[in-house]
Amino acid sequence: MQAATLAARRVAQRRPAALTSLAKCSVRTYATPVPYLKEEEDPQLADYPRVPAISKQTRPAKGWDDPQMRRNFGEPLHENEEAFSMWGPDIPLVPPNVALKQSSIAVLGFVIFGLVVKFALIPDRPAVPREYPFSGLVNELGGLEENKARPEHESEPEE
Incomplete structure (x- = not known):
């Protein structure tokens, strides 16, 4: 039991040094290496x-x-x-990398099915779409300014 308490004291003395070294590495970028932290023995477990x-x-x-x-x-x-x-x-019954692979195959299958339906199975239009002269009869229909919606005013209706 005395050996366990001595080991716990040694670990407790080393812990602040490990924490200060981690505090120095708290601001990291992708270029800085991540220090390898060895799993320390928990002093509370003692001889468990x-x-x-x-x-x-x-x-x-x-x-x-x-x-x-x-x-x-x-x-x-x-x-x-x-x-x-x-x-x-x-x-998980299926490892995560296999599940991701299977899910991506399923999504890709749905996307390919949708593209096949859209481009291969839908027939072309049997008629030519209607075209109007003068850029779609803009001037003949009153122009763009006249076709805009009337702005709403916050006035009370007259009785």
């Missing part, structure tokens, strides 16, 4: 065993003392057990 961060949902369903939680009695728990337990967030 290090449990791997693997979800219990990856374990087989049968062969456990507690089949609902997929664990044996007396088995050490991870410090983030609520995230890695059976009641935590579901692990």
Whole structure:
């Protein structure tokens, strides 16, 4: 137990130096390298065993003392057990890069289908669209100024 407290003190003494070095690197650009931070041992865990961060949902369903939680009695728990337990967030069945690839293929399929429908399956117009002389009869219809909407005034209607 005394060795664990000494190790915790050593880690606590090293921590401010690590935090000050991170504070110096807080303003970064894309050109500055990101310092590799080694995962420090948590001094609060002391001599508690290090449990791997693997979800219990990856374990087989049968062969456990507690089949609902997929664990044996007396088995050490991870410090983030609520995230890695059976009641935590579901692990994806399909890896994210494969899901992105499949989704992009589906979207591309819909876009290609829409383009085929628009350009290949819709027939041409059977008639020529009507054309008017003098740039669409602008002057004959009263001009552009006369065809504009009348501005609305905030006056009360006369009775």
